[in-house]
Amino acid sequence: MASVSILRSIANNTPYTLSIRNGESKSDLFSIGAQSAWNGCMNVPWIGKISENYKAIELVMGAKAETTLWLFQDYWEPAHENAVKYLFGPEMNYTGETLEVPGNNRGGGNHNLIISLEGNRFSLKMM
Template sequence: MASVTYLRSLANNTPYTLTLIDGENRSQSLAIGAQHVWNGSLAVPWIGKSEENYKALRLILGPGAETNIWLFQDYWQPAYMDAVKYLIASSMEYASEEVMEVPGDNREGGSKNLIVSLVNRQFKLLMA
């Protein structure tokens, strides 16, 4: 049986405000200031096909809010691992070859912390 991942904290270790929009409930959004942390509980949505792209959490960053990072839990790949994945792109596409697992403790569900950093002008994610 699949296990849900809950974000319990989100650390924005960048010089930009991070806006998070919940794809399943677009009225639920967060703004996390530069070098600040949000604490709470937010389920990472399951996606298993392109028709479910709308569910992904959208993280918006950058000096002109031009970077979109899509965060979701993969229902199928790899099977029974409950991997949290991300895509940096203007729009979400589950089948994209650019989709990657979030580095760190991203499998098997449960309570997790997400850290967003800026390294050499590129946004990096880490799950702990």
């Protein structure tokens, strides 16, 4: 049986405002200021096929909102691992080059997401 991953905290350790929209729950639309955090409860949406791309959590970052990151829980790859993955790009593409979020991203349950800026690149970590 699949386990749901729940974001309990998102730390924005960057000098930019981070805007977040949960595609599965349109009421989840908010921003996190630079060097600030959000605490709450947001399920990471399951995606297992292209027709479910709309469900992903969209994170828009950067000085001119030039970077978009998509966050989701992969239903199939790897099977039975409940991996939280991400993709940088202008649109969500389940069959694109998705990567697992570094850190404790498997097994469902409560997680904290940390977004940092290393040089000129955004990085993620899940705890």
